[in-house]
Amino acid sequence: MNHGPGLSHPPYPSGLILAGRxxxxxxxxxxxxxxxxxxxxxxxxxxxxxxxxxxxxxxxxxxxxxxxxxxxxxxxxxxxxxxxxxxxxxxxxxxxxxxxxxxxxxxxxxxxxxxxGTAWTPAVGHHQETTVAVLANRDPERSRRTRDRLLEALRSPIDG
Ligand SMILES: C[C@@]1(CC(=O)O)c2cc3[nH]c(cc4nc(cc5[nH]c(cc(n2)[C@H]1CCC(=O)O)[C@@](C)(CC(=O)O)[C@@H]5CCC(=O)O)C(CC(=O)O)=C4CCC(=O)O)c(CCC(=O)O)c3CC(=O)O
Ligand SMILES: NC(=O)C1=CN([C@@H]2O[C@H](COP(=O)(O)OP(=O)(O)OC[C@H]3O[C@@H](n4cnc5c(N)ncnc54)[C@H](O)[C@@H]3O)[C@@H](O)[C@H]2O)C=CC1
Missing domain, CATH: 3.40.50.720 (NAD(P)-binding Rossmann-like Domain)
Incomplete structure (x- = not known):
């Protein structure tokens, strides 16, 4: 698996709880x-x-x-x-x-x-109580596009 230029391992995704921090x-x-x-x-x-x-x-x-x-x-x-x-x-x-x-x-x-760096910023979207965050191998255009497709799927009556 290719994790992007400069990365030997994939990033570890985490939902940081930042309220008040x-x-x-x-x-x-x-x-x-x-x-x-x-x-x-x-x-x-x-x-x-x-x-x-x-x-x-x-x-x-x-x-x-x-x-x-x-x-x-x-x-x-x-x-x-x-x-x-x-x-x-x-x-x-x-x-x-x-x-x-x-x-x-x-x-x-x-x-x-x-x-x-020690953290990367994903492309993020929210649908009702679901948060979608996409990291696409250091290709922001791809992460944005993938995020939008996921949100579209969540909004469709079958997946939502
Ligand atoms: C690796 C990452 C690390 C981090 O910064 O956290 C990173 C890095 C870099 N981005 C660069 C350029 C641009 N990035 C954007 C846009 C976005 N960049 C985002 C994330 C990330 N960007 C991280 C992980 C991405 C992943 O793996 O998927 C998004 C997803 C999230 C967000 O920013 O909210 C958001 C789109 C989503 C949205 O729009 O919703 C645009 C477009 C614009 O500005 O409109 C440009 C202008 C050029 C272009 O179009 O390519 C450069 C070159 C800087 C230089 O030239 O010096 C670097 C440096 C490098 O790669 O080393
Ligand atoms: N990761 C990403 O998604 C992207 C990254 N970039 C990179 O990010 C960097 C910033 O890009 P932009 O926000 O477009 O630049 P910008 O020129 O709009 O903002 C830079 C800011 O840094 C401030 N600054 C300069 N010296 C400082 C200091 N000593 N201490 C504190 N603040 C200081 C300036 O006052 C300015 O407000 C660039 O190096 C660019 O290569 C650019 C586009 C997207």
Missing amino acids: RVVIVGGGRVAARRLQAFIDAGAAVTVVSPEVDPAVREAANAGTVTLLEREYAPGDLSAAWYAMASTDRPAVNAAVLEEATAARIFCVRADDAPL
Whole structure:
């Protein structure tokens, strides 16, 4: 079985229970904005560290659903986090975030170079009480398509 470039084993899927738990996102640009809502939906206590932010991140900060630190990452920012995401556009910063996370055994997505990270983000969908999460060998277009097909099947009267 091929698990994708850079992976010798498949990822282990897990439904993280993040309600009330600290999640730190370093780099609040487009990728962070796309993934933010799922953390908010999960009830996580999200902190975003980023000197500039996507409008969706700004909106969430204004609404009080995330804590925004408008500055560059500094070592120690992951303190007390359960989960982290390194999503800046600077590889050296992402590497430093991952290093801090790894030292503290905090699972961490590395948005620019997935195999170096310790967690991956699946394509997710919900149908009634069922959650579908798809990882497709580091091919986001395929994971999105597969997720959509699964949701379609769940919505059909036979499978739903
Ligand atoms: C491996 C993974 C790790 C992780 O980041 O967690 C990863 C990695 C990378 N993605 C890259 C690019 C893009 N990814 C998307 C979209 C999605 N990416 C998602 C997941 C994952 N992406 C993880 C597991 C995926 C799996 O195995 O199935 C989805 C499923 C979930 C979500 O993000 O919510 C979501 C689609 C679902 C939805 O839309 O619902 C788009 C499209 C867009 O932005 O619109 C682009 C732009 C280009 C393009 O179109 O390909 C790059 C290159 C960056 C660079 O060029 O530097 C890397 C880096 C690398 O592969 O090393
Ligand atoms: N995994 C995925 O699905 C995808 C990954 N990417 C990769 O993810 C990275 C980010 O992509 P985008 O969100 O599109 O970039 P972006 O340019 O929209 O956002 C980057 C953010 O990082 C912040 N930043 C820069 N230096 C920082 C520092 N020292 N500390 C904290 N924050 C800092 C910037 O202020 C900005 O808000 C890129 O390296 C890109 O290669 C891109 C598209 C999809």
